[in-house]
Amino acid sequence: MAVMTYREALNLALREEMTRDPRVFVMGEEVGLYEGAYKVTQGLLKDFGPKRVVDTPIAESGFTGVGIGAAMTGLRPVVEMMTFNFALLALDQIVNSAAKLLYMSGGQYNVPIVIRGPGGPAHQLAAQHSQSMESYFYHVPGLKVVRPSTPMDAKGLLKSAIRDDNPVIFIESETLYNVRGEGSDDPDFIIPLGQAVVRREGTDVTVIAYMGMMYRAMEAAEDLSKDGISVEIVDPRTLRPMDTETIIGSVRKTHRAVVVEAGAGFAGMGSEIAAFITEQAFDDLDAPVERVTGASAPMPYAKNLEKAKTPTKDRIVDAIRRVCYANGG
Amino acid sequence: MAQKTVSQAAKPGLGVDAELAKRLFRDMALIRRFEEKAAEAYALGKIGGFLHLSIGEEAVAAGVTSALRPDDYAISTYREHGHCLVKGSDPRRVMAELFGRIDGLSKGKGGSMHLFDKSTNFLGGHAIVGAHLPLAAGVGFKIKYEEGDQVIVCYFGDGAVPEGEFHEALNLSALWKLPVIWLCENNRYAMGTSLERALAQPEIWKFGQTYGIPSEAVDGMDVLAIREASVRAVERARREKIPSLIEARTYRFRGHSMRDPAGAVYRTKEEVEREKLRDPILLFRDRAMKAGLITEEDVKRIEKDINDLVDEAVAFADASPEPPLEELYTDIFKENA
Numbered sequence: 001m002a003v004m005t006y007r008e009a010l011n012l013a014l015r016e017e018m019t020r021d022p023r024v025f026v027m028g029e030e031v032g033l034y035e036g037a038y039k040v041t042q043g044l045l046k047d048f049g050p051k052r053v054v055d056t057p058i059a060e061s062g063f064t065g066v067g068i069g070a071a072m073t074g075l076r077p078v079v080e081m082m083t084f085n086f087a088l089l090a091l092d093q094i095v096n097s098a099a100k101l102l103y104m105s106g107g108q109y110n111v112p113i114v115i116r117g118p119g120g121p122a123h124q125l126a127a128q129h130s131q132s133m134e135s136y137f138y139h140v141p142g143l144k145v146v147r148p149s150t151p152m153d154a155k156g157l158l159k160s161a162i163r164d165d166n167p168v169i170f171i172e173s174e175t176l177y178n179v180r181g182e183g184s185d186d187p188d189f190i191i192p193l194g195q196a197v198v199r200r201e202g203t204d205v206t207v208i209a210y211m212g213m214m215y216r217a218m219e220a221a222e223d224l225s226k227d228g229i230s231v232e233i234v235d236p237r238t239l240r241p242m243d244t245e246t247i248i249g250s251v252r253k254t255h256r257a258v259v260v261e262a263g264a265g266f267a268g269m270g271s272e273i274a275a276f277i278t279e280q281a282f283d284d285l286d287a288p289v290e291r292v293t294g295a296s297a298p299m300p301y302a303k304n305l306e307k308a309k310t311p312t313k314d315r316i317v318d319a320i321r322r323v324c325y326a327n328g329g
Numbered sequence: 330m331a332q333k334t335v336s337q338a339a340k341p342g343l344g345v346d347a348e349l350a351k352r353l354f355r356d357m358a359l360i361r362r363f364e365e366k367a368a369e370a371y372a373l374g375k376i377g378g379f380l381h382l383s384i385g386e387e388a389v390a391a392g393v394t395s396a397l398r399p400d401d402y403a404i405s406t407y408r409e410h411g412h413c414l415v416k417g418s419d420p421r422r423v424m425a426e427l428f429g430r431i432d433g434l435s436k437g438k439g440g441s442m443h444l445f446d447k448s449t450n451f452l453g454g455h456a457i458v459g460a461h462l463p464l465a466a467g468v469g470f471k472i473k474y475e476e477g478d479q480v481i482v483c484y485f486g487d488g489a490v491p492e493g494e495f496h497e498a499l500n501l502s503a504l505w506k507l508p509v510i511w512l513c514e515n516n517r518y519a520m521g522t523s524l525e526r527a528l529a530q531p532e533i534w535k536f537g538q539t540y541g542i543p544s545e546a547v548d549g550m551d552v553l554a555i556r557e558a559s560v561r562a563v564e565r566a567r568r569e570k571i572p573s574l575i576e577a578r579t580y581r582f583r584g585h586s587m588r589d590p591a592g593a594v595y596r597t598k599e600e601v602e603r604e605k606l607r608d609p610i611l612l613f614r615d616r617a618m619k620a621g622l623i624t625e626e627d628v629k630r631i632e633k634d635i636n637d638l639v640d641e642a643v644a645f646a647d648a649s650p651e652p653p654l655e656e657l658y659t660d661i662f663k664e665n666a
């Protein structure tokens with residue numbers, strides 16, 4: 001085990017997979033000479049050369065399509081979106097081409113591509129650069145969607161994504177790139193897609209959260225432990241395929257569930273998780289599932305408004321108290 | 330390099346031998362017959378959804394494909410029956426796909442607009458206008474990455490030219506020097522919108538020049554002119570790893586799809602009848618016969634073979650079962666080996 005930042009973990013995963021498989025290449029805006037807008041691809045151009053670290057012009061639909069065409073004929077591209085907000089320019093390529101080619105071709109052409117980059121709320125980047133993007137993708141049959149919260153997950157899941165024979169949407173976060181934690185320097189270490197992890201064990205309530213919201217939920221759990229409320233935190237890590245089994249198992253144990261998501265809520269990840277908990281574990285619930293979501297508004301620039309847009313620790317604490325019928329202690 | 334006029338028809342003697350002449354005639358006749366039968370099957374309710382026929386445009390598929398090696402790639406639009414057939418797909422399996430049956434190329438899950446055949450390196454059947462152009466550049470990227478000497482031909486219509494992806498893909502192919510033949514089938518109407526109503530600059534081949542790509546316009550009803558331009562473009566792509574743009578000026582005799590049977594709202598009947606005089610199959614047949622490359626007996630025999638082949642394809646498709654219900658949930662993800 002080694003201590004590394006989330007950014008370093010991603011960089012290491014790319015290096016190891018590029019070393020392991022000559023078909024793997026990295027492509028995107030500023031990934032080479034500039035070494036990545038967020039320095040995830042730092043040093044790769046120097047070490048792997050311009051054939052495998054390909055700078056593109058600003059043409060998201062174009063270079064995403066190039067990746068898909070290369071993938072359907074045998075290469076394994078890792079396409080970087082400088083931020084996932086720009087992936088909307090390539091949404092048709094991702095939804096109508098990458099996700100459907102295997103199906104439309106009756107199993108003849110698979111598309112082993114990873115599309116990765118940061119998404120979710122960031123710091124004062126305003127409406128077009130600071131938003132949760134996963135909901136645009138996890139709805140689509142044929143796409144796998146990953147949101148890794150820790151350096152260990154970032155590395156292990158990115159390696160699995162690159163080795164996967166299907167398109168994988170891999171959304172990181174600007175706010176997590178500097179997070180330090182345990183990582184792995186073992187090139188054979190991977191974390192399979194589709195496995196949730198219990199971040200914190202507890203007995204009274206299950207909180208499902210990922211990325212920045214997972215860290216905020218951990219703080220809320222610490223606070224509540226002082227009041228004798230024992231919170232279990234499950235991080236899905238892969239949103240599709242979703243590890244419903246781990247989440248349902250936890251809910252059957254605690255009988256209460258709170259879902260936290262940074263996105264705007266309506267038809268969001270929380271809706272889906274709340275729905276399958278209700279469908280599969282209704283009789284185990286002692287309270288309705290609570291959702292804590294971002295406000296249904298574009299991301300504002302002003303600091304105070306930005307803070308109000310995204311779920312705070314206090315709102316998470318309140319929701320947990322509500323499902324535990326512990327309002328006001 | 331770029332030419333200022335539409336390439337003229339090939340010289341007498343035609344520059345092809347009898348064998349190739351027969352192949353070109355056969356390929357065009359196959360597309361024509363196949364699509365006539367598909368139209369009949371559509372009228373009978375055997376084929377559903379959208380069915381886009383390329384009747385009138387057969388010279389493009391036949392001419393380009395004759396310049397390719399079997400291991401070269403082709404990718405196309407939703408008007409792709411012809412491109413797929415002449416690349417070498419079994420007409421029975423193509424027809425079965427149109428019928429939505431299990432023996433279709435995609436097990437009936439793609440349909441007319443989504444024909445794929447890995448055994449012939451045919452990369453589909455794409456029905457979002459312009460979206461497969463970046464894919465073609467990606468295949469060119471792959472060929473170059475692996476230092477191969479294959480090429481890819483990317484068919485698209487004039488309707489794709491105003492799309493951003495046309496320009497993104499052409500730019501990337503020129504910037505990175507990719508072995509792509511951009512083959513615009515300019516049939517003058519994007520559904521019902523004429524070229525003049527869609528493009529501020531309607532000489533499509535000139536857009537290639539903008540990106541420094543060797544570009545030319547050819548008579549899209551002249552299979553030999555298309556073949557010659559394709560041979561030049563394939564040579565450049567194979568040897569020099571550079572793209573080319575060919576604008577084949579053609580015409581579809583039928584409507585945009587079977588739901589636009591006459592295609593007469595946006596163009597005149599006189600125009601359609603006038604264009605039918607340029608029927609690429611009849612023009613080539615007559616020229617090849619005059620040049621002594623094809624005899625009347627050849628024509629009769631090829632037409633009979635084609636008719637039998639297509640009849641057999643229809644019978645095969647009709648007899649093929651519907652896909653079993655479990656196919657709904659297969660091929661969404663590939664299981665890792």
